[in-house]
Ligand SMILES: NC(=O)C1=CN([C@@H]2O[C@H](COP(=O)(O)OP(=O)(O)OC[C@H]3O[C@@H](n4cnc5c(N)ncnc54)[C@H](O)[C@@H]3O)[C@@H](O)[C@H]2O)C=CC1
């Protein structure tokens with residue numbers, strides 16, 4: 001009879017998962033993934049069950065990392081919520097299994113993992129693609145992802161100015177009120193992005209909100225929202241003019257409306273740049289289109305469990 005799984009709630013996962021530990025593991029696993037060695041990593045494209053009646057979907061995200069001994073799946077729901085709803089848009093649970101025996105070893109909250117690993121991967125993209133002189137950070141959206149991106153981007157990089165825009169100005173104001181450092185609240189997307197060197201799009205938009213004509217040449221955009229084949233955050237001009245990087249080519253061509261509907265060409269995966277097989281075109285305008293990957297959840301969950309085990 002196997003031992004009962006460890007149960008970890010959001011508070012515990014948040015406490016145990018630090019960006020300093022997470023970033024190197026994500027860099028390593030993204031690099032390995034891009035080598036496409038199926039004896040090392042198996043990660044199918046996310047299975048998605050649309051719940052059209054309620055503006056949501058259920059995604060199942062399994063992954064097996066042989067060398068690391070990680071067998072994992074995340075189950076995640078995303079519901080487009082009314083502004084100010086008390087329920088989060090993303091709710092998730094992550095299961096870790098014993099790869100040899102198949103029993104569940106841990107069941108943990110996936111909200112904190114999703115928030116932190118997505119922001120950490122965007123930060124890796126910014127490290128590689130942002131202009132050498134990056135003074136202005138702009139965040140579009142004021143939800144969970146906006147906050148985790150603010151946290152890790154301002155932890156890793158020094159900006160002279162940080163701007164935030166949200167659909168309702170009071171939500172942007174609420175976001176800023178929670179922070180220690182000054183952040184400019186902008187009244188329009190245009191005002192927020194003009195002159196910005198790094199732009200994070202982390203909204204629930206399903207139509208473009210960011211237009212290429214406003215974007216400073218050479219800027220880097222970490223595009224986190226619009227994770228359905230018919231949803232957009234970025235317009236055709238931006239998608240076609242920028243050098244487009246993705247987390248996974250298969251995920252991007254199956255799920256990203258920004259890529260599918262604009263017809264933009266994917267230049268490389270983040271992992272291919274990490275591996276040195278494709279260049280980081282830092283001097284050009286770059287888009288990193290993130291959809292999220294099971295391997296990112298898997299290494300995050302393993303890290304959380306290792307930390308928890310070291311304390312018990
Ligand atoms: N790439 C990835 O790995 C991940 C992507 N996501 C995506 O990131 C986005 C943000 O997620 P959360 O921060 O968790 O959600 P959230 O609900 O906490 O925040 C959503 C933000 O988008 C804004 N928004 C909603 N609809 C909008 C519209 N039509 N136009 C402009 N702004 C709009 C809201 O005002 C809010 O500021 C979602 O699209 C979600 O699917 C979430 C998790 C992982």
Ligand SMILES: O=C([O-])C1=[NH+]CCC1
Pocket residue numbers: 059076078090114227291292293
């Ligand atoms: O990777 C992820 O968990 C998600 N991507 C888009 C919605 C949830």
